[in-house]
Amino acid sequence: MSRHLLSKSHDSAWPPPPPAHESDSEKQIRLEDERKARIVSESIDRSIELEKSEKQKHRAQIKILVLGQSESGKSTILKNFHLYFHPQAFQSDLSAWRAVIRFNLIRSVNCILDLLDNKGSRPSSTDSASKAISDHLRRLALRLAPLRHVENLLLRRHSASGPVSGDEGNSFPTRGGASIDSPLYTGWKALSKFKRSSESNVFGVDDVDDSQRVIEACKDDIVSLWANESIQATLKTRSIALEEQSGFFLPDAGRVAAHDYMPTTNDILRARLPTSGVEEHRIVINEGSGHGKDWLFYDVGGAGGQRAVWAPFVDDVKVVIFLAPICAFDQPLDDDPRTNRLTAVFDSWKSVCGNQLLSEVHFILLLNKCDILDKKLKSGVPFAKYVSSYRDANDTRSVTKYLDRKFEHIHKTISPSPRKLYTHITCAINAKTTATVIKRIQEGALLHNLLTAGYL
Numbered sequence: 001m002s003r004h005l006l007s008k009s010h011d012s013a014w015p016p017p018p019p020a021h022e023s024d025s026e027k028q029i030r031l032e033d034e035r036k037a038r039i040v041s042e043s044i045d046r047s048i049e050l051e052k053s054e055k056q057k058h059r060a061q062i063k064i065l066v067l068g069q070s071e072s073g074k075s076t077i078l079k080n081f082h083l084y085f086h087p088q089a090f091q092s093d094l095s096a097w098r099a100v101i102r103f104n105l106i107r108s109v110n111c112i113l114d115l116l117d118n119k120g121s122r123p124s125s126t127d128s129a130s131k132a133i134s135d136h137l138r139r140l141a142l143r144l145a146p147l148r149h150v151e152n153l154l155l156r157r158h159s160a161s162g163p164v165s166g167d168e169g170n171s172f173p174t175r176g177g178a179s180i181d182s183p184l185y186t187g188w189k190a191l192s193k194f195k196r197s198s199e200s201n202v203f204g205v206d207d208v209d210d211s212q213r214v215i216e217a218c219k220d221d222i223v224s225l226w227a228n229e230s231i232q233a234t235l236k237t238r239s240i241a242l243e244e245q246s247g248f249f250l251p252d253a254g255r256v257a258a259h260d261y262m263p264t265t266n267d268i269l270r271a272r273l274p275t276s277g278v279e280e281h282r283i284v285i286n287e288g289s290g291h292g293k294d295w296l297f298y299d300v301g302g303a304g305g306q307r308a309v310w311a312p313f314v315d316d317v318k319v320v321i322f323l324a325p326i327c328a329f330d331q332p333l334d335d336d337p338r339t340n341r342l343t344a345v346f347d348s349w350k351s352v353c354g355n356q357l358l359s360e361v362h363f364i365l366l367l368n369k370c371d372i373l374d375k376k377l378k379s380g381v382p383f384a385k386y387v388s389s390y391r392d393a394n395d396t397r398s399v400t401k402y403l404d405r406k407f408e409h410i411h412k413t414i415s416p417s418p419r420k421l422y423t424h425i426t427c428a429i430n431a432k433t434t435a436t437v438i439k440r441i442q443e444g445a446l447l448h449n450l451l452t453a454g455y456l
């Protein structure tokens with residue numbers, strides 16, 4: 001029996017209809033023949049599948065470890081890689097990203113509601129104008145109160161364990177001959193938790209749909225809240241810079257909370273969805289200057305700087321991409337307020353550069369979040385106040401030059417054996433400039449050198 005006849009797409013043609021006037025014994029023989037043929041066919045199917053997945057496993061690949069502090073931009077850079085090789089990358093997950101972005105939005109709203117709860121923004125004066133403002137805010141806060149429940153619901157949904165729904169089997173049209181073999185977000189476990197509950201069975205569909213409706217109903221009040229001068233003044237007095245927080249969408253509330261909202265690429269790049277554990281992202285590059293290798297990324301979420309977390313993944317790793325959030329020079333670590341974030345980045349860089357396990361690995365350093373650095377310096381935050389060895393001008397060009405040299409110096413002095421460092425200054429929420437960096441990585445000297453050195 002040929003496999004062609006038995007293949008699934010021909011199920012309707014096979015088995016053929018029974019012959020007319022078939023006797024009982026002929027029928028028995030026919031059914032037995034069909035049963036045996038089916039077993040053979042299924043076994044052929046299985047071995048073809050196996051061969052395919054073995055082939056996939058053994059396709060030449062470049063393993064890349066993506067390291068850096070939490071919020072340094074690792075996942076955002078990976079979004080850019082997906083987008084670069086597959087411009088339609090986000091299309092199939094738009095509604096899940098919408099839920100993530102709205103979740104980001106209501107977290108900011110709830111931060112402000114917390115402030116109101118602490119009476120921080122209520123004017124102390126009892127004159128009638130102040131009272132009117134105060135009443136207005138109180139009414140706004142009351143109407144926005146359901147958003148706390150929505151945040152809790154989505155938070156529970158986000159952190160709920162259970163089967164993760166992926167998009168197995170999707171394949172996408174691609175740019176330049178590249179295709180994303182695995183679905184975009186099979187490794188992006190957290191995103192699937194934001195998909196409709198019917199897929200993951202964690203909550204009733206109504207819960208999630210209702211929460212989206214609540215957010216839409218609160219749209220105008222969210223816009224008023226953020227536009228409120230009293231709120232803005234309180235945030236300023238208390239030095240709370242909500243706009244510096246990840247996933248900040250309050251100025252976009254009118255758009256993001258609108259019923260027909262669909263996220264733009266830039267919204268998705270700005271969305272904050274923390275990575276838990278280590279995620280694998282595979283990009284298959286079939287032609288062009290990718291040297292015909294798959295790119296297999298390991299995104300080490302959260303504690304990306306800790307050796308214990310990434311060490312199990314270093315086997316065959318050829319490249320490390322290290323994300324340094326250079327805007328963090330004036331910030332303490334969340335979990336250790338006495339340590340400056342930039343100092344922690346340097347410490348982590350030292351330990352990665354000096355690690356014997358990575359001595360054969362080539363490094364790409366991305367000095368990321370240069371847009372925030374630029375804003376901070378322009379607003380007058382003095383870099384030298386936080387980095388005592390810095391003597392140059394308080395502008396982005398001088399500061400990035402200094403940082404570039406400092407990272408390079410650490411790399412040179414601490415690496416177990418000489419190797420070249422490839423540094424790029426990036427703003428990972430800007431898809432256009434990041435595409436240029438990816439192109440330089442794809443076509444640049446690093447891959448060429450690895451190839452000619454026989455590493456690939």
Ligand SMILES: Nc1nc2c(ncn2[C@@H]2O[C@H](COP(=O)(O)OP(=O)(O)OP(=O)(O)O)[C@@H](O)[C@H]2O)c(=O)[nH]1
Pocket residue numbers: 068069070071072073074075076077246247248269270271272273274275276300301302303304368369370371372426427428429
């Ligand atoms: N303004 C600005 N925001 C950025 C940049 N890169 C990343 N972000 C934002 O920073 C936030 C954190 O980025 P992620 O990519 O989630 O950080 P991560 O390193 O993956 O963090 P973990 O998953 O916790 O390890 C997101 O909201 C991004 O949109 C950048 O260059 N500029």
Ligand SMILES: [Mg+2]
Pocket residue numbers: 074075076273274275299301302
């Ligand atoms: Mg991440």
